[in-house]
Amino acid sequence: MSARTVLPALPPLLTRAGAASAVAAAVLAGSVLVPGAAAEAEAAGVSSKALxxxxxxxxxxxxxxxxxxxxxxxxxxxxxAYKKAGRSLPRTAAAQYTRARHISKKSRKPGDLVFFHGRGRVYHVALYAGKDRVWHAAKPGTRVKKERLWTTSVSYGRVR
Known part of the structure; x- marks a missing residue:
């Protein structure tokens, strides 16, 4: 099947390679025109690596x-985890909360941060693993592990 058959309005000089290049250029231009699309894709890659x-x-x-x-x-x-993924963050959970872009529970994705709140402050942070589970270092005497979220007193953040 020729480019002319599929796209009859194209000039005869436009070959299959030319049509493919035109489509690729349109796709690339579209990604540039969608605000934040490239940044969101990069952030997803960083979050995935951190996870x-x-x-x-x-x-x-x-x-x-x-x-x-x-x-x-x-x-x-x-x-x-985020340093190894190429992002720098502050040292404490509260400072990480301040730095993160706050997102809704509905928009959370694996690799996002989960902040635990109590008595008017952030007291713990974990990495969302999907399916209501987090990776975290909980407290003295424990080890890094993945476990189910145990409270609803949390908020979510995304590393910029």
Whole structure:
């Protein structure tokens, strides 16, 4: 089937290769014209990599103030995972909350941050793994693990 058969309005000099190039150019131009599309795609890649890094630390012991590579507290795990994914974040859960772009529960995706609230402050942070589960370093005496969300006193954030 020729380009002329599929696209009869095209000039005869436009070959299949030319038609493919025109389609590719239109697709690329469309992605440039959609505000934030490239940034969202890049953020998704970074979040996915951070999630893989956090999962690779399964079983690492909790250590207050630990930021890797072998021991972690909650915000240290997030800091480490995102650093390995190419993003820098502040050290504490509260500062990470301030830096993140806040999103709704409905729009959360794997790799987004989950902030735990109580008594008017953020006291814990974890990495959303999907299906109401998070990767986190919970408290002294525990290890990095994936577990089900245990409270609804949370909010979500996306690393910019």
């Amino acid at each position: 893989k890094v956090a999962a690779s630390k399964k079983g690492s012991p909790y250590r207050w103030g630990g930021a890797g590579p072998n021991q972690f507290d909650c915000s240290g795990l997030i800091l480490y």
